[in-house]
Amino acid sequence: MSNQRKLVLFIATSLDGYIATKNESLDWLFKVEGEGDNGYSEFYETVDTILMGRRTYDWIMNQETEDFPYRNKECYVFSRSVNEDNKDVKFVNENIVDFTNQLKNKDGKNIWIVGGGELLHSFVKEKLVDELILTVAPTLIGTGISLFKEDNYQLDLSLKGIRHFNQFVELHYEVKK
Numbered sequence: 001m002s003n004q005r006k007l008v009l010f011i012a013t014s015l016d017g018y019i020a021t022k023n024e025s026l027d028w029l030f031k032v033e034g035e036g037d038n039g040y041s042e043f044y045e046t047v048d049t050i051l052m053g054r055r056t057y058d059w060i061m062n063q064e065t066e067d068f069p070y071r072n073k074e075c076y077v078f079s080r081s082v083n084e085d086n087k088d089v090k091f092v093n094e095n096i097v098d099f100t101n102q103l104k105n106k107d108g109k110n111i112w113i114v115g116g117g118e119l120l121h122s123f124v125k126e127k128l129v130d131e132l133i134l135t136v137a138p139t140l141i142g143t144g145i146s147l148f149k150e151d152n153y154q155l156d157l158s159l160k161g162i163r164h165f166n167q168f169v170e171l172h173y174e175v176k177k
């Protein structure tokens with residue numbers, strides 16, 4: 001086994017596999033009755049580096065929160081169109097395999113891939129994700145931005161744990177290598 005740090009997907013999904021509606025609403029998610037912060041701060045302590053797609057970054061920036069939520073972490077936003085870093089994030093347009101392997105070989109805590117679905121797809125296809133923690137909402141939304149995309153790939157997983165936070169179920173998987 002390598003002692004590389006891990007790339008972990010921690011994401012909330014509807015039971016039918018969507019991470020947002022087509023118009024990027026998460027109202028269906030926020031109205032679910034959870035428990036505490038549904039394991040968020042516990043997970044957040046395990047990472048020091050964060051990866052996300054440009055549309056997820058835009059979604060965060062459009063929320064009415066004053067501070068960037070991941071200010072104390074090293075945060076990378078993948079984009080082929082934006083490259084102006086700011087005090088909170090660095091924009092990346094590099095080969096994701098090389099970039100991720102370099103990150104994994106550094107010392108530190110684990111790396112969180114926040115999403116969204118498009119960025120995640122490249123990482124899943126390249127088998128770069130080591131663990132998946134899915135927080136499943138008891139909701140079917142029928143259509144939206146899907147967590148996993150249709151394509152030719154297979155990832156075999158091993159179940160590490162199940163918890164529930166009131167109405168949410170957390171599924172924790174490790175990717176078999």
Ligand SMILES: NC(=O)c1ccc[n+]([C@@H]2O[C@H](COP(=O)([O-])OP(=O)(O)OC[C@H]3O[C@@H](n4cnc5c(N)ncnc54)[C@H](OP(=O)(O)O)[C@@H]3O)[C@@H](O)[C@H]2O)c1
Binds near residue numbers: 120
């Ligand atoms: N339920 C949850 O927990 C959760 C978590 C995360 C996100 N979300 C939601 O997901 C939605 C966004 O997801 P999304 O799938 O539409 O978009 P996304 O994956 O967040 O971002 C897609 C963008 O990332 C860039 N990108 C993707 N792959 C790349 C690569 N290999 N190299 C360089 N850049 C790359 C491109 O940016 P450019 O167009 O700039 O080139 C692309 O348009 C938002 O509504 C967000 O709220 C939900």
